[in-house]
Amino acid sequence: MKKSIWDDSYNKLRKELKRIRKNAGLTQKQLAELLEKPQSYVSKYEIGDRNLDLIEFINVCKACNEKPEVFIDRLGIV
Numbered sequence: 001m002k003k004s005i006w007d008d009s010y011n012k013l014r015k016e017l018k019r020i021r022k023n024a025g026l027t028q029k030q031l032a033e034l035l036e037k038p039q040s041y042v043s044k045y046e047i048g049d050r051n052l053d054l055i056e057f058i059n060v061c062k063a064c065n066e067k068p069e070v071f072i073d074r075l076g077i078v
Contacts, residue, residue: 009075009077010048012075012077013075013077014045014046014047014048016071016074016075017045017046017052017060018046020060020061020064020066020071021042021046021060021064023064024063024064024065024066026063026064028042028043028046029042031060031063031064034063035059035060035063045060
């Protein structure tokens with residue numbers, strides 16, 4: 001079965017990534033600066049135009065003061 005980046009699991013992931021950024025009090029620009037990336041990097045993964053690899057995901061979590069394992073547990077998809 002082919003998976004779509006628009007299915008419920010991916011939607012939930014994108015919403016949660018945005019939530020942790022906002023809970024950290026960061027704008028997309030501020031988070032991008034912490035990650036040493038352009039603002040469009042954050043925007044693109046939040047809207048689904050870009051996927052994060054595992055290392056990028058961990059870096060986003062760290063920048064937002066979120067433990068990756070807590071984030072994954074909260075998703076409830078594993």
